[in-house]
Amino acid sequence: MNILLINPKYPETFWSFKHVLRFISKKAAFPPLGLLTVAAILPGGWQKKLVDLNVEPLTDATLDWADLVFVGAMLVQRESAQEVIDRAKAAGKRVVAGGPAFTAAPELFPGVDHLVLNEGEITLPMFVRDFLAGTPQPRYTSDEKPDIAKTPAPLWQLIKMKNYATMSVQFSRGCPFNCEFCDIIVMNGRVPRTKSPTQMLGELETLRKAGWRGSVFIVDDNFIGNKDKVKTFLRELIVWQKASKFPFTFFTEASLNLAQDEELMRLMSAANFHKVFLGIETPSLDSLKECSKLQNTTLDLAKAVNAIQSNGMQVMAGFIVGFDSDTERIFETQMQFIQRIGVVTAMVGMLAALPGTRLWHRLQAEDRLLGETSGENTDGSLNFIPKMGVDTLVKGYKDLVNSLYAPKEYYARVNTFLKHYRPTAFSRVTWNETVALFRSFWTIGLRSHARLLYWKLILKTLFTKFKAFPTAVEMAICGLHFEKCARRMREE
Incomplete structure (x- = not known):
C-alpha cells in the first residue's frame, strides 16, 4: 500500500516568514509535524512518501505512485488543500483528510472520500481497520482524548531537514484556560495531556542523531498548562542538554502566568529556551474580561513581560482588536502599549x-x-459584525499594523527590548546565520530605507551588548519581513 501524505501550501502571512527564509537559505519555517506523526501511526508495512508543497512541488509521477492520498491542513491552508483534493480526485485517487481545518469545518472541503477527524491516535486506527476490512466509512470522529504518552515519534526520515528553519516536537496538548475565542480547548480539551520525559528525550535524541542542530519549536497549545509535569521534564532536559553539549535552542507557546513562577522561568532558561510566544491580547481590562482571558487580569502585563525577558527569553506575543468592549481608541491604546513594553514580534490580529x-x-x-x-x-x-463597525475596525487595524512595523517604531521596540533582555541561551553561530548577517548588510544596511536605524542597532549592540548581537540581527531581518507583509496588507 503506497501512502502519499501532502502538506498544502501556506499563503504569505506574518507567520510564514517568507522574506526571512531567503536570508538563511531555507524553504519553510516549520516541518509538517502532524503528518509526520500520522505517518508513524499508519501500519509499518505501508510505503510512505511526504510532499510538503511549501518546499517542493507535487509531481504527476509521485501522485501516480499513490494508492491513498492523505491531506492534513489548518484553515489558513484551505485554498491549497482544496487544490490538492481536486487534483488527486482528477487523477482517480482516494483522498483521506484530517487535521484542524477538516475537524473544524469539514463541509468546506468537497471531494474528500474519508474524513478522519479529531485526534488521529483514536480515529486513524478506526479508519485503517475498516479500510483493511474493505468497509471504510466516509467520516470518523471521536470525543475521546488519547494518552499522548503512547503517541509514536514522528517519521523524520520522510523529510529533508535542511529545507526547514526549525524542527518541531510536541510535549503536551490542551490548555486549562477557557478563552472565548480559542478553538484549542474545542479540539484538545482543557486538561493538558503530556508525554513522559523519557519519551521527549528520545524524540530529541533522534533529531540530534539525525544531525539537527539549532532551533526546536515545542508546538504545545500551552507548554506550561501542567506546571508540575513541565518542571519534571525541564529538569531532565537540562541534564540531557548539558550532556549533549546543548545541541538545541527551544521556543514555545505559553500563558502569561509564566511570569508568576520564578522557578519555572529559571528552569526554561537553563534548558536553553530563548523565545516564548504569549497571548497578551489587549491592555483593556474590559476586553480581557469579555473574552474570559481572566488569567491576564490579575497581572501587571508590562512587568510580566519584563520578568520573562530578564530571564533570557524573548517575548513574542499575540494581540487582538475587535472585541465588543473595544472602542475606536483601542488602536492607539494597543500601539502605545506594545511600544512601551517592547514586544518586537507583536502579532496583532482582528478578532x-x-x-x-x-x-x-x-x-x-x-x-x-x-x-x-x-x-x-x-x-x-x-x-x-463588530460593534464598532466593519469599516472602522478594518481601517483601524490596517493603520495599526502599518504603524507597528514602520521602521522607526519597529527599531524603537527592539531597543526597548534590549534594555530588559538578559540573554542566557547557548547557541552556536551556524554558516547559514553568518551568511544571513552579510546578506543583511547588503539588503538592509545598503538598500533599505531603514539602513540608518539598522546600522545604529548593529553597532550599538555589537559594542554594548555583544551576547544579544545574534538576536539583534535576527530582529532586523524579521523587521524587513514584517514591513513587507504590512505593506502588502495595506495595498489589498
Whole structure:
C-alpha cells in the first residue's frame, strides 16, 4: 500500500516568514509535524512518501505512485488543500483528510472520500481497520482524548531537514484556560495531556542523531498548562542538554502566568529556551474580561513581560482588536502599549470567530456571523459584525499594523527590548546565520530605507551588548519581513 501524505501550501502571512527564509537559505519555517506523526501511526508495512508543497512541488509521477492520498491542513491552508483534493480526485485517487481545518469545518472541503477527524491516535486506527476490512466509512470522529504518552515519534526520515528553519516536537496538548475565542480547548480539551520525559528525550535524541542542530519549536497549545509535569521534564532536559553539549535552542507557546513562577522561568532558561510566544491580547481590562482571558487580569502585563525577558527569553506575543468592549481608541491604546513594553514580534490580529468556539456560538445566536473565517486573523478579513463597525475596525487595524512595523517604531521596540533582555541561551553561530548577517548588510544596511536605524542597532549592540548581537540581527531581518507583509496588507 503506497501512502502519499501532502502538506498544502501556506499563503504569505506574518507567520510564514517568507522574506526571512531567503536570508538563511531555507524553504519553510516549520516541518509538517502532524503528518509526520500520522505517518508513524499508519501500519509499518505501508510505503510512505511526504510532499510538503511549501518546499517542493507535487509531481504527476509521485501522485501516480499513490494508492491513498492523505491531506492534513489548518484553515489558513484551505485554498491549497482544496487544490490538492481536486487534483488527486482528477487523477482517480482516494483522498483521506484530517487535521484542524477538516475537524473544524469539514463541509468546506468537497471531494474528500474519508474524513478522519479529531485526534488521529483514536480515529486513524478506526479508519485503517475498516479500510483493511474493505468497509471504510466516509467520516470518523471521536470525543475521546488519547494518552499522548503512547503517541509514536514522528517519521523524520520522510523529510529533508535542511529545507526547514526549525524542527518541531510536541510535549503536551490542551490548555486549562477557557478563552472565548480559542478553538484549542474545542479540539484538545482543557486538561493538558503530556508525554513522559523519557519519551521527549528520545524524540530529541533522534533529531540530534539525525544531525539537527539549532532551533526546536515545542508546538504545545500551552507548554506550561501542567506546571508540575513541565518542571519534571525541564529538569531532565537540562541534564540531557548539558550532556549533549546543548545541541538545541527551544521556543514555545505559553500563558502569561509564566511570569508568576520564578522557578519555572529559571528552569526554561537553563534548558536553553530563548523565545516564548504569549497571548497578551489587549491592555483593556474590559476586553480581557469579555473574552474570559481572566488569567491576564490579575497581572501587571508590562512587568510580566519584563520578568520573562530578564530571564533570557524573548517575548513574542499575540494581540487582538475587535472585541465588543473595544472602542475606536483601542488602536492607539494597543500601539502605545506594545511600544512601551517592547514586544518586537507583536502579532496583532482582528478578532475571528473560529468554528465551534464559544465566541462563534455567541455570535451565531446574535445573528452577527458573516461567513467562514480564513483562519488567518492578520489578513484584514472579518467573519462577523463588530460593534464598532466593519469599516472602522478594518481601517483601524490596517493603520495599526502599518504603524507597528514602520521602521522607526519597529527599531524603537527592539531597543526597548534590549534594555530588559538578559540573554542566557547557548547557541552556536551556524554558516547559514553568518551568511544571513552579510546578506543583511547588503539588503538592509545598503538598500533599505531603514539602513540608518539598522546600522545604529548593529553597532550599538555589537559594542554594548555583544551576547544579544545574534538576536539583534535576527530582529532586523524579521523587521524587513514584517514591513513587507504590512505593506502588502495595506495595498489589498
